[in-house]
Amino acid sequence: MKFTEELKRSAYIALWFILLTFPIMVIKVNTIENIVVWRWVNLVVIGLSAFVLSFFWQLYLRNKKSSTEMTPEKISTLHRLIENPKIYRPAVVIIAAIALVFPFAASHYQINIMTTALIYVMLGLGLNIEVGLAGLLDLGYVAFYAVGAYSYALLNYHFGLGFWTLLPIGALLAAFAGILVGLPVLRLRGDYLAIVTLAFAEILRLVLENWNDFSFGPSGISNIPRPGLFGINLTPEQSAVYMYFILIALCLLTVFVIYRLQNSRIGRAWVAMREDELACQAMGIDKTKAKLAAFALGATWAGMAGVLFAAKTTFINPASFTFLESAMILSIVVLGGMGSIAGVIIAAFAIILLPEYLRAFSDYRMILFGAALILMMIFRPGGLMADRRRQYQFQQPDAGENS
Amino acid sequence: METILDVRAITMDFGGLRALDKVSLQIQKGEIAALIGPNGAGKTTLFNCLTGIYHPTAGEIILHPTGAGPKIINGLKINQIAKLGVARTFQNIRLFGGMTVLENVMIGRHGRTSSGLLGAIFRPSATQNEEKEIVRKSYGILEYMGLAGQVNELARNLPYGAQRRLEIARALATEPVLLLLDEPAAGMNPQETNELDNLISQLQRDYELSILLIEHDMKLVMNLAQNIFVLDYGEEIARGTPQEIRNNPAVIKAYLGEEADAEVN
Numbered sequence: 001m002k003f004t005e006e007l008k009r010s011a012y013i014a015l016w017f018i019l020l021t022f023p024i025m026v027i028k029v030n031t032i033e034n035i036v037v038w039r040w041v042n043l044v045v046i047g048l049s050a051f052v053l054s055f056f057w058q059l060y061l062r063n064k065k066s067s068t069e070m071t072p073e074k075i076s077t078l079h080r081l082i083e084n085p086k087i088y089r090p091a092v093v094i095i096a097a098i099a100l101v102f103p104f105a106a107s108h109y110q111i112n113i114m115t116t117a118l119i120y121v122m123l124g125l126g127l128n129i130e131v132g133l134a135g136l137l138d139l140g141y142v143a144f145y146a147v148g149a150y151s152y153a154l155l156n157y158h159f160g161l162g163f164w165t166l167l168p169i170g171a172l173l174a175a176f177a178g179i180l181v182g183l184p185v186l187r188l189r190g191d192y193l194a195i196v197t198l199a200f201a202e203i204l205r206l207v208l209e210n211w212n213d214f215s216f217g218p219s220g221i222s223n224i225p226r227p228g229l230f231g232i233n234l235t236p237e238q239s240a241v242y243m244y245f246i247l248i249a250l251c252l253l254t255v256f257v258i259y260r261l262q263n264s265r266i267g268r269a270w271v272a273m274r275e276d277e278l279a280c281q282a283m284g285i286d287k288t289k290a291k292l293a294a295f296a297l298g299a300t301w302a303g304m305a306g307v308l309f310a311a312k313t314t315f316i317n318p319a320s321f322t323f324l325e326s327a328m329i330l331s332i333v334v335l336g337g338m339g340s341i342a343g344v345i346i347a348a349f350a351i352i353l354l355p356e357y358l359r360a361f362s363d364y365r366m367i368l369f370g371a372a373l374i375l376m377m378i379f380r381p382g383g384l385m386a387d388r389r390r391q392y393q394f395q396q397p398d399a400g401e402n403s
Numbered sequence: 404m405e406t407i408l409d410v411r412a413i414t415m416d417f418g419g420l421r422a423l424d425k426v427s428l429q430i431q432k433g434e435i436a437a438l439i440g441p442n443g444a445g446k447t448t449l450f451n452c453l454t455g456i457y458h459p460t461a462g463e464i465i466l467h468p469t470g471a472g473p474k475i476i477n478g479l480k481i482n483q484i485a486k487l488g489v490a491r492t493f494q495n496i497r498l499f500g501g502m503t504v505l506e507n508v509m510i511g512r513h514g515r516t517s518s519g520l521l522g523a524i525f526r527p528s529a530t531q532n533e534e535k536e537i538v539r540k541s542y543g544i545l546e547y548m549g550l551a552g553q554v555n556e557l558a559r560n561l562p563y564g565a566q567r568r569l570e571i572a573r574a575l576a577t578e579p580v581l582l583l584l585d586e587p588a589a590g591m592n593p594q595e596t597n598e599l600d601n602l603i604s605q606l607q608r609d610y611e612l613s614i615l616l617i618e619h620d621m622k623l624v625m626n627l628a629q630n631i632f633v634l635d636y637g638e639e640i641a642r643g644t645p646q647e648i649r650n651n652p653a654v655i656k657a658y659l660g661e662e663a664d665a666e667v668n
Contacts, residue, residue: 257524264523264530265516265537268502272510275499281481282454282491284514284577293520389503391555394542 006058014051021046060378079388082342099248103241111240115312117352118247119305124332124344125254126301131330132339132387133267134294135274137194139326140201143181144174144299146208146321148306153221153316154214163227167307174303175296182295186288189277201326208318220317224310243312250308254301255341261297262339263390270294271339331369335376337383346384406467407432407613408453408581413462413477415448415637422448424637425462430581430630432467435607435614437628439621439648441657444634446617447494450583454491455481469580486514490579492570494586494617500559504550504569507558508541511576541576547609548572548602564595568602575610582606584616588623600626625649633657 025046028037081087103111123145130136151170155161161169185196208215215221226239227246234242261267269290272280281287310316328351336347355365376383408430415423423445430436438446451457453464455476464477468488476484490511499507516537522530545551548568553561558569567587574582587603588596600623607614618624624631625645633641633648635657641648648654 260526261520261523265513265518265534266520266523268506268510269513271502271506272499272513275501276497278456278481279493279497279499280510282456282485283510283573284482284485285510286480286482297520389501389506389555389557391503392505392538392542394551394554 003055003059006055006062009058010051010055013054014047017050018043018047056375056378063379079385082385103244108237108240111244112312113353113356115240115244115247117349118244118251119309119312120329120332120352121251121345121348122247122254122301122305122308123329124336124348125251125258125341126298126305127329128298128333128336128339128341128344129258129261129270129301130294130298131333132337132344133262133274134270134291135189136291136294137190138197138295138298139194139323139330140181140197140199140204141298141302141329142321142323142326143197143201143204144177144302145306145309145325146201146204146318147174147177147299148303149310149316149320150208150215150221150306151303152307152310153224156224157221163225163307163311167304170307171300171303174299174306177303178295178297178299179292181299182292186291198323198326201321201323205318205321208321215318218317218319220315220319222315224314224316226314227311243308247308250304251345255345258341262341266290266293331373335373335383337386339387340383340385343383343385343387405432406430408467408615409463409465409473410449410453411463411465413449413452413459413464415445415452415457416460422637423452423459426634426637426639428632428639428642430613430615432613433607433611434629435603435616435627436630436632437624438615438617438632438634439619439624440634440640443636445637446634447585448637449634450491450585450617452477453484453583454489455479455484466581482514485577488578488580489583490574490577490581491583492567492574492585492587494589496566496570498558498566498569498573500557502558503554504545504556504558504561505538505541505554507569507573508544508576509537511573512537512541515578544572544575548575563590567591567599571602571606575606579612582612582614584614584618586617586619588618588620596620596623599623603627 022043025042026039028039029035030037102114106114123141126144127138127141130138130141148170151173152163152166155166155169156163181197181200185193188196209218211217226234227242229242269280269285270293272283272285273287273290277287280290309320313320332347332351333344335343335351336345337343351369355362358365358368361368380386406429408428410426410428412425412427413423414421414425426445426449428436428438438449440446448457452459453476459477462477463475465473466476466484466487466489467473474487476487476489479487499510502510516533518530518533522533542551542554545554548571550565550569550572553565558566561569567590571582571584571587584603588599591599603614603616604627606612616624616627628645631641631643631645631648632639633651633654640653640657641651643651
């Protein structure tokens with residue numbers, strides 16, 4: 001590794017920035033006492049930050065250059081580890097054991113944030129169907145989340161239906177909303193789709209905020225019941241543990257379903273649609289059906305997550321369903337790696353849990369978040385764990401296989 | 404000889420521009436036909452009309468699929484036409500670059516298989532068998548096309564010639580009766596073109612296809628095609644056997660300009 005070239009160039013760039021900003025950042029004239037204040041600290045800060053940033057930038061450029069020269073697909077070490085049964089089997093057992101023991105060892109607060117993280121795992125995996133697999137950039141995913149949450153809250157308020165009845169109903173209503181959004185945007189793709197979905201989500205949020213008779217407006221709905229367990233009265237602590245296990249189970253279900261979808265005829269059709277919309281139609285794929293299925297299925301998980309969210313917090317209002325929430329879920333998918341299940345799970349935990357545990361740095365949260373995203377895009381543009389296509393093994397033709 | 408594709412006076416207008424003007428052509432079952440003409444003559448536009456990407460302004464396209472009556476296919480959706488047995492390749496290769504070579508061909512099986520969402524999730528034995536069948540057939544096609552060694556390679560990492568072959572393999576997987584090849588030899592060197600020549604005639608025999616190809620390589624066209632249609636400025640200027648086309652003054656004029664220029668060449 002020779003970084004001397006990059007170091008030298010970065011040093012020049014830093015020097016250049018110091019010179020450029022010297023008059024405004026270092027020299028300060030105090031007009032009251034008529035003296036010049038020399039702020040040498042600023043000079044050091046600017047010099048160092050210019051140096052570091054330009055160094056990373058040049059590393060990135062070099063990285064990019066070498067990656068275009070590389071012909072065989074490089075398999076990341078993470079993938080090699082995960083695909084090795086000697087490593088992943090014990091790892092799965094350990095993670096399962098920790099997940100089982102966790103609620104009995106951790107505090108109420110810990111369980112609560114873990115439950116939140118699990119909700120985001122579901123959301124991330126659901127959005128992954130739309131964005132990662134089918135390539136439909138949806139910036140309004142939070143709308144489906146809101147549909148789920150409000151279905152639970154309102155149907156419970158008006159008709160007294162319980163959590164377990166409303167969980168599938170919320171999912172269905174969200175899927176229906178997915179189709180409703182999907183129909184008018186069938187012809188759109190990329191940026192245009194992103195803008196329209198964003199608008200849909202904002203429309204829904206504004207309706208919820210202003211239609212007082214329907215949704216109780218900004219004051220929201222409170223006293224939403226927690227999920228029941230055969231009529232047993234649970235304390236808030238017990239109920240949090242219960243909630244945690246419901247979410248673990250539903251996350252496992254999500255992973256299972258999405259894993260199966262990914263390697264199915266429909267999953268392949270989604271990926272083909274992402275790669276080339278025209279060619280996939282020429283291969284006999286019905287674009288309309290494939291798109292609507294992706295929207296509906298993605299929305300289904302958001303709807304379920306919404307029901308769970310409402311049941312967990314027992315209070316919802318439109319402020320929980322802003323664009324920032326969509327952006328958060330989208331960054332989970334992007335950070336994790338489009339189309340990669342394991343990557344999205346890891347990213348969801350990282351994005352939700354890290355800010356909770358790093359409360360001390362909460363002032364810098366957004367800066368750190370932004371920096372993390374930029375660095376990710378530079379060094380791992382495919383996400384934490386880029387999606388890898390399934391590999392098939394075949395006997396050699398002379399082995400007499402029936403092909 | 405029975406006709407498999409009957410194009411009757413189709414016209415395609417883009418705003419004020421008439422890209423195709425009452426073009427007619429017939430393709431017989433089991434023949435290799437070629438569509439030639441200078442750049443911008445409307446060849447690819449015609450292909451796009453045949454495959455449902457464009458809907459012609461006027462005229463009729465009638466397909467005679469095997470075992471079914473004639474069907475007017477203009478106005479149908481792209482995937483419906485693909486299901487009726489018209490497959491194509493693209494002038495600028497349009498593979499699914501992020502998918503493996505095998506998966507690209509497996510996508511071709513989409514229209515011939517049927518397992519849905521529930522099948523994907525619960526994976527009953529019907530779906531499993533269908534999936535095995537998809538893999539088996541796709542692998543068979545790749546073997547036939549000489550790509551069996553690269554099944555797990557990402558399509559975008561293949562060399563150019565192999566990408567062209569993969570596009571044909573993918574089209575074959577849709578079980579076409581009519582295969583449309585849009586400049587299959589573009590960018591190939593003479594040796595590759597020669598191989599392609601053999602491959603196409605072999606394909607036609609082994610898969611009992613009818614083939615319509617757009618090509619600028621005259622040697623390939625004259626070798627392969629039993630029938631040639633010549634387009635210029637959206638109009639058909641000639642049709643006939645290679646021998647007839649070679650000596651047709653209108654074709655020579657379209658390609659080389661006036662007689663005087665042709666002599667200079």
